[in-house]
Amino acid sequence: MSAAVTVPAVLRSEWIKIRSIRSSFGSLLAVLVAALGIALAVFPSIGQPEAETGDMDPLFWIYYPMNFVQIAAISFGATAASSEYLNGALRNSLAAVPNRTLLYGAKAAVVGAGALVVGVVAGFVMFFTANAFLGKYAVGIGEPGALRSCFGAGLYLALITLFSMGLTFLLRSAVAVLSTLIPFILIVSFVIGGVSEGVATWLPDRAGQQILFQEPLGTLGAWTGIGVTALWTAAALLAGWWAVRRRDA
Amino acid sequence: MTSIDVKNLTKEYGGRRPARAVDGLTFRVEPGRVTGFLGPNGAGKSTTMRLVLGLDRPTSGTATIGGRPYVTLDDPLRTVGALLDAQAAHPARTGRDHLRFLAASNGLPDRRVDEVLEETGLTSAARRRIRRYSLGMRQRLGIAAALLGDPGVLMLDEPANGLDPEGIVWIRGLLRRLAAEGRTVLVSSHLMNETATFADHLVVLGRGRLLADVPMREFIDAHSHARVRVRTGDPVRLRATLLAKGWTVGDAADGDGRWVVEGASAEEIGAVTAREGIPVFELADERASLEQAYLALTAEAAEFTATRTASSTPSPQEV
DSSP: OOOOHHHHHHHHHHHHHTTTTTTHHHHHHHHHHHHHHHHHIIIIIIHHHHHHHHOOOOHHHHHHTTTHHHHHHHHHHHHHHHHTTTGTHHHHHHOOOOOOOHHHHHHHHHHHHHHHHHHHHHHHOOOOHHHHHGGGGOTTTTTTTTTHHHHHHHHHHHHHHHHHHHHHHHHTTTHHHHHHHHIIIIHHHHHGGOOOSGGGGGHHHHHGGGGSSOOOOOOOOHHHHHHHHHHHHHHHHHHHHHHHHOOOO | OOOOOEEEEEEEEEEOOEEEEEEHHHHHEEEEEEEEEEOOOOOOOHHHHHHHSSSSSSEEEEEEEETTGEEEEEEHHHHEEEEOOTSSSTTTTTTHHHHHHHHHTTTTTTHHHHHHHTTOOGGTTSSSBBGGHHHHHHOOOOOHHHTOOOOEEEEEEEEETTTOOOHHHHHHHHHHHHHHHHHHEEEEEEEEHHHHOOSEEEEHHHHHHHEEEEHHHHHHHHHHHOOEEEEOHHHHHHHHHHHHHHEEEEEEEOOOEEEEEEEHHHHHHHHHHHHOOEEEEEEEEEOOHHHHHHHHHHHHHHHHHHHHHHHSSSOOOGG
16 A cells, blocks of 8 residues: 555645644734734834934835734744644644654644745735835835845745744743743844844844845845844754654654 | 554653653554453553554564554554544644544545544534533544544544443444454553453553453453352252352342352352252352452452562662
């Protein structure tokens, strides 16, 4: 008999898992909702006055909603992983797909692809929504870095999602990951965010967000920055994979 | 057909002072019969099942299904159906979605999902979230998941847990039918009287070790002694006759003039009373229950362990 547990079969199964849990699928949709909602809440009122100060990179200002959008992405990654640890649900998953690397890889692929597709859409939504209210400070899609930033936003969101998923597999708890990552991104990174030199540059969120700048600051460029985030993500995914393979379920 | 083979299986938990949940276990579960998997809580039944499914890694030894470790099976759900813990399902999913993702991963059609929902009586609750299921419904969902791939081997941990009386009758019939179809059925339980209603064969564990691997009838006979219930119209003569033959006679617990003769069979007593012309109204072998046989065995095992511990003085490192 030929193997029934094929890669497409496990991918389909992982997609059903995400679709069928409100907290997971809801977090994924929240990426879009936050992109549109925050942009609509911010740019009609303070979009132009803030741009006028000239303190900010005109492109990066457009992605102000990213501060909140990425929290939805982190939640999506964390809940997609933690749903396997609730009540020992992983035992059912592993009885059906005993190859742990296949199970983990399929989940990462589905979660990553979902976040990438939704993230790119969110990137364009943020870009066009903000520009609609920025008047003379608007950035055209043909201007340098604009298109890159739209796709880059999606790439960044996919990487952050997988970073969170890998950590959750390692720690087996969404609460632990969310209560570490969210304060970290909201407070620590925000506080030291003004410092564009030194360690802060290499943090997973700071580095990856360089792709949203017209003129990336500091030492990292747009693509090297996202590459640094990709390394963080790869490390987290490997740690999660190690935990899934090694531990008793 | 496929059998489950456990060979020298050992699982230790903990680092510095490891505890053995399963200790050098060897047994085989054969197709075509229901094998009851017995032992007190903590005896290692669930650990053994997890090891067979490759969920936990054995410290040493092997567990195979038809000669292959579970993790190497091409078609796991069509080979083995397992119910380990009915609570191990995400409460936010509907019962149907829970089965759908399992089915999808093994290339099983959604039609099978609806079939097993029907078979386990969950069709009307299929689109309800699992968090709103009763204990019995979760148990039925776990059994539905085990049946999904129509597997040749079934491994069910306490399947009757939480089922209502109607459900218990249903599961009994289901287990009998699955075995009659030639499947390998391993069912753990700590309820002896319940196990007695469906098991043909028994594997009994105590503290991670194998205490017995025998047909149920043989197990009961081996761990109980013969006794006969008798009611007579002539107590004086019967008592005198039986005592003369060296049997002990006592009143049966339910009284009513019935006696219990220890160490005798109905054939023996029947022959004696016929020869003596003593009128007998009632004569029957008293079969020990599985529960009594099991308790006798575990008492023996406890005694064995106690004797062994007392006779050997382990060095401090060994403790």
